Amino acid sequence: MILAAAGWAGVMLGLASSIALAVFGFRALRRPDRATRGQLQQPVVGMVTGAAVAFITLEIALLTDDFAVSFVAGNSSRATPVLFKLTAAWSALEGSIVLWIAVLAGFTAVVLRQVRSVDDRLGVGALAFMGLVATFFFGLVSTVANPFEVLAQPPADGPGPNALLQNHLLVTIHPPLLYLGYVGFTVPFAFAMSALLTRTPGVDWLRRTRRANLVAWSFLSAGLVLGAWWSYEVLGWGGFWAWDPVENAALIPWLTATAFIHSAVVQVRRGILQSWNFVLVLTTFALTILGTFLTRSSVVASVHSFTQSPVGPALLGFFVVVVVGGFTLFALRAPRLASPDRLESLASREGAFLVNNLLLSLFAFVVLLGTLYPVFVEAFTGAQTSVGRPFFDRMAVPISFALLLAMGVGPFTPYRAANGRLLWERLRPALLAGSLVSAGLVVAGVRSVAVVAVALLATAIVAASARQLFTSAPDRRPATLFRILRRQRGYWGGQVSHIGLVLVALAIAVSADLSERTTATLRQGESVEFGGYTVTYTGNETIQRSHRTEVAAEFQIREGTDVVRIAGPSLNQYPSQQQAVATPSVWSTPREDIYVALTSLEDGQVSVNLYRYPLMWTLWAGGLLVAAGGFWAVGGSPRRRVRDTTPAAAEANAPASSDAGAAQAVAVLSDPPAAQGEGQDRA
Known part of the structure; x- marks a missing residue:
């Protein structure tokens, strides 16, 4: 009774604080002269306190076998090992939403630190929108997803967690990482909505959300690869990715978030793709809600769908509100979002980023279509159907090859426009290395076209990154190389993620064709x-x-x-x-x-x-390198201003020689500062 009451009190404190944050935030936007920062700080403190009390209380109830608490009675047992009692808090519906609100409260507190006064309209608006999101999730915990209901007749014991959720240690890591990724995307969403509401588009909201976006993306990357590892180690079917609907639901926002990271670089550097960035951010956040809905409802048949609950309709309703509300506001502000500059040539670095964006978006659409098609067919016709692995493989393989090609060519391409001779001179060393490796594989007896092609692209991308590092350094000493990696964390974090992705691609090709x-x-x-x-x-x-x-x-x-x-x-x-x-x-x-x-x-x-x-180890190593690159990039500094795009500046930014490109490619995660090597593009 005491634990249930304490947990419920924490939830209600968080709910009241979330409502207060939204109300005071929007009021401060209208009348900043009548608002103070304390009116925003106090609700955030209340959110953090309430969420912490709720989560800690739930854990204590699980550890002490308090079967008077409904969640404990339904999801734990006396025989459950202590570790899996702890993880039971996020292994079932109600507890996972409690974890969600705890993470959301933490991100909200981080955003508050950026807002020094109520004159910061962009930050105040972001807090207000985060208050609205928190109101919804605290509301879920207080109604249809309440884990603190008190049972009149508590059982002597419970059934324990789902068997799949107490069969491997990765349950302690994989779900929390996914939640950190999902919830983290609330920050760029809130700033984007604030920028639209306050009519302040531009690059400020991109700069202020860069680290939060990278953190969320990196956690989601780690969650995806550890989820694949969990499937490989636990389910006993011999694979690591089955195109399961809930697996897909985590992959889709990762794809759109990756596209956003690319296009944000272009907007900060060249001032273009502004509208596209708003679309990607709104879409990514909406897809996290959709993914949660698919996991926590019975609309899809999935090994991951552990519960059926009224929370499904509530999540679907919130998804509709986010999509309709967000894109309506975007449409109302569309005239202000037109970029003054335009893409000058598709054969340019920003053109390569645009192609990359289109491919990632196409990939996300294909996976979303294949995942939701059976749902729509059953809803409109009553017939049950399924979209199996052949569809996803047939569509994903050519898109993945195109993405690898774009990832290999893009960093060598200069801004504004590229000529064929210059591009060839930049690509030639990497292509030579890749050709030698692929020829060696053929001589060794490898007859898989996919494996040979991926090996060529993977070697070329790794060789290009290595050459770029060495040509950027005044000498080859390890201390010098590390100093460059540290000074240009954003850029080299992107290169590390590139290398991780090609290792993942190599592992997938090898496991598919040579196993x-x-x-x-x-x-x-x-x-x-x-x-x-x-x-x-x-x-x-x-x-x-x-x-x-x-x-x-x-x-x-x-x-x-x-x-x-x-x-x-x-x-x-x-x-x-x-x-x-x-x-x-x-x-x-x-x-x-x-x-x-x-x-x-x-x-x-x-x-x-x-x-x-x-070579199965390359899958896990590559996936973890992708996440590690994102975390390394978090320490990098975003650019402070948009690049000058006048003709004079274009001439100043031109490469000094035909061998200039390898030392100054734009990474996935951040536009790099000028390096010290030969042939730099100078800002």
Whole structure:
């Protein structure tokens, strides 16, 4: 009773504070002479306090097995290990919304630090819009997603978390990272809406949201790759991405946010694509709400859809309000958003960024269409249909190749216009390196066109980044190179993310075309030859844990006569779930992954799926590099003004020689400052 009352009090404090922040914020925009910063600070403090009390109280209730609290009774048990009791707070609907409001309150407090006085109309407006968003989510927790309901007759024990959510340690990391990414996009959305409302478009809102956008994008990047790793390590199906609707719902806003990061660079540098940036920000935030709706409703069949609740219609209604309200305000301000400058040539750096934007947006649209098409068909015809992996693969592969090509060519292209001779001289060393690697693969016997093509592009992009770093440095000492990386964090963070993306692309191509798979049914002592190894089933054992029963099989993996690995895949049976959850055994080496997953184990006989994935480590390393590049770029300083776009300035910015481009490419994450190497573009 006490914990439930404390948690409810925290929610109500947060709700009242959110309403106050929105009211005082919009009032300060109308009458700044009658407003003070304290009127904004106090509601933010109330939001943070209320959200913290609610979240901490929920965790305490879980840890102390307070089954009088409805959320604990429905999502925990006495036998649940402490770690998974903690993670249960975000493993089910009501608790995940509590985590959402806690993260949102934290981001709101960060925005408040930027707002020094009520004369900062852009910042005040952003706080007001964040207050509106917070009002909705605190309202959810106080109504249809209330975890603090008190049960008149508490059960003696609960069913525990969903079996998939207590089967691997990544549950402690993956969902919170996704929420940090999703909620973080509220900041650029709020500033964009404030800029439209206060009629102050331009680059100020881009500068002020740059770090928040990078942080959100980086967390979402890390969440996506760890989600793929979780799927690979937990579900036992041998893959890492199934184009599941909820997987897609997290990917789509990442794509549009990546497009926004690109186009924001162009607007800050050249003053163009202003309207496009507003569209991308509004779309990204709306897609985070749509993704949450897909996860927390029953409109799609997904392994990730753990709950069905009235929160689904509420989220859908909020999504409609965001889309209609946001784009209506955008339409009303459209005459003010026209950029004075125009794209001079598609064969330019800003042209390459525009192509990149269009490809990312097309990719997002294709994935969104394939995800929602079955929903629309069922809504209008009553028929149930599905869009499977073949559709997504058929559409995603050519777009991904085009994106890799744009990512490889774009950094070599000068601003305004490029001529073919200059572009060829800049591309030639990287293409030579890529051609040598791809030729080596063909000589080694690789016959996959996709793998050879991706290897060529990946090598070229990595070689270009390396050459760029070395030509920017006055000497090759590690300390000098690191000093350049540190001074140009935004730019080189983008290059690190580029390298991470090409590693991901390489891993996907290799796993799709060069992997091996087989299925075997073995009795004890029997073996199967697979991937150059001999896999022998040697027996099994049953292990009783506090929260589950594990039936683990043992396989010896021999290379020649040497035993190189003992694999122990298992089938885990949880009291709350009838069907066992398979936990595979994955043997990872720099050369390959050997993946062993049970499908059945009975009568002294096992059925097992065996997979061999070459270079699988590059997927996880590449994905983490993407996120690491974003975090490294956060420390970089955005430009303080829009570049001069007069003809005289254009001449001053022209490359000094035909070998100029490698040292001054514009990165994905930030427009770089001038470097110290040869042939710089000078501001």
